[in-house]
Amino acid sequence: MWGKLLGAMFGMALFKWPGLLLGLLIGHWFDRSLRSSFEDSGGFAALKKDNSEAQGVFMYSTFAVMGHLAKADGVVTSAHIDKATEFMQQLGLNSKQQQEAQRAFREGKAADFPLLAQLALLKQSYRWRPDLLQLFLEIQISIAYVDAHLSAVEERLLQQLADALSISASRLQYLLGRYQAEARFAKRPRQAAAKSDTLQDAYQLLGVKPDCSESELKKAYKKQMAQHHPDKLMSQGLPAEMLELAKRKTQDIQAAYEMIKQNRS
Template sequence: MSIWDRIGDFVIRISNSAKAGVSDLVEALRTVFEGDAELRRRVAFSVAMIALSAKMAKADGVVTQDEIHAFREIFSVPPEEARNVARLYDIAKQDVAGFEIYAERMARLCGTGHKNCAMLEDILDGLFHIAKADGVLHERESYFLKRVSEIFEISDEHYQTILARHLDLGETDPYRVLGIERGRPFADVRAHYRRLIAHHHPDRLIARGLPEEFVRIATTRVAAINAAYELIEKSARAA
């Protein structure tokens, strides 16, 4: 059974609630997948991405076609499950609870309590991918993403590295994309780069609970790291 079948069952269950909202989402995740922590993490990731995407759209006030396309790049939803995903998106968007409550509850399910929890970074990367799709990171989106990172207990320094991965490399420092200080010997940069590639390899992300359906997040991240490293390598050779 695919992750979408699981999410479909989950959405049907919470849809029976007359006041479906964040409490219903979290409680359903706890009970429906009780006894299967691995499946709960995978579904929690998916639900967090969908729900927080809806909250980000509501905070920004405008959903562009580019953002819809970016959402679909991450979520390759089978046609038979599209209605359930749309229902979950609408539940989150219409809920009177603010996005901070959603982020806090989802963070607990995804493993918060450990700084820079890997899956929470995956969620933030997915939100960035959607937010930047129209070519502009709007002020409300920037506030939303920074606040979510704080709730996820991602340090400001690491948040700046995540942010840099999503900016045009003509506008940002490639050293910041790699999360290493400028001026380090190139051998150190190369060793750091290799560790990053190993850590962020799509297979590694799947192994820690990222559903296979969302490896676009991993491949986009690795592409940004590769591009930054190539700029630094080119500069080192020219020196």
């Protein structure tokens, strides 16, 4: 309706009566295309849909793609299995949930695992939630770096994941560097604030240079907190099982910011 109305108004203003007819035709075509796209996405039913289905997709995709990535170099090492098990424990999964996660991990390792189809389903489920899609990619990066090394095959696969989720190559490179800094920072005692390498990791974790201004530092901190804050991610459909992961990330962000502030004071 709005397409025909606006089309008629603009057509009338530009070309008088012939423009009115042309505007109605263009507006009618626009209304049909818009309605078709809206119906394809599920219409109003999609807006009311319970998050449980999408959350199930997120959880299954997390462990299945984790398994696929672990098999990227041909062999799943004990380090990959230990990392996946540790991740399940960190999330506080109960025995049934762990069994489901292990099943997804095994299915992801299979040679015929439909990676692109699974990623397309994940993206469709969270198409308006880029922060959650980025968190998913961050989880997969942690598996790729389980041996503190990123092989060429693993890097190509991560790029494939990023492409499928509409995350740019430059963003992926930033997330790779950020993960390394985050992993090092999380392992070091907080009293190591005076060490230059620890401080450098804190800056990289926040995504800023050591010579950034106070306003740039604060802006970067707020942006990181907004992207990873548990309450925000939960409101966007983050599975409850992933809440602990979001909490740990915000704790590291907070600690990095406080370390930098103390060093600057």
